[in-house]
Amino acid sequence: MSQGSRESAQCPVDAAVSVIAGRWKGTILWRLVDGQMRTGELRRSIPGITERMLIRHVQELVADGIIDRHDAKEVPPRVAYSISEYGWTLVPLVAQLCSWGEVHLARTAPTRST
């Protein structure tokens, strides 16, 4: 087996985590929960992300079947992404991770200011 790959998951937990473990994947998914978005729209809605990174991550999410790519096949290009039917089975989990993450952030961040 390849050594540094996330493919060789010991238990299914790792398989699930690897799907959402990219630097911006959680954020991208979270944006798309509100509905379909075009590439540039998505990019502008996520401060700090570059177009390159966005595209790399959406492509991985598409490859994993989590989101769908809608290409109008027009010129200039007009592409939108949305959470797939399969992806929606993951969204409740992401939502729970979000709640837990909020608690965790509050726990980690000490007495920040005030």
Added chain:
Amino acid sequence: MSQGSRESAQCPVDAAVSVIAGRWKGTILWRLVDGQMRTGELRRSIPGITERMLIRHVQELVADGIIDRHDAKEVPPRVAYSISEYGWTLVPLVAQLCSWGEVHLARTAPTRST
């Protein structure tokens, strides 16, 4: 902000994911759900992991407050790890990730042989 750090989470999802996003963290956590385990015991129960990697990951999990370290302060050393009270708030989520991961693996793995 530091560029390559997972600390600068855009949304709490990333904060939660980063806690369990290590190569073996999901597996380690999953082992500990059954109860407290000693270091070597844990290592032997996870095929493929090296002692170095195990220790790095348990230390991170301890730092995140997910697991507790019990040191008998004996010689030779006698250390055990267990899921902390706070860690148990994460376990239900990990369990769900596990279920989803099973489905995902079944979906990904095509008609594997036979």
Added chain:
DNA sequence: TCTAGTGCTGACAATATTGTCAGTACTAGC
């Protein structure tokens, strides 16, 4: 013609994570 916009790719550098190997302090057994 020049510029700006669309979504995307390739090449590469910077950084992060992981794997590998040796070594630590101490005891037990031979």
Added chain:
DNA sequence: GCTAGTACTGACAATATTGTCAGCACTAGA
């Protein structure tokens, strides 16, 4: 003394992930 075992650290190499930059094909507008 030598070996094996405990849990762990430091240094480094291999690999993976991210970030940065240039460029593609094409059209609209000035």
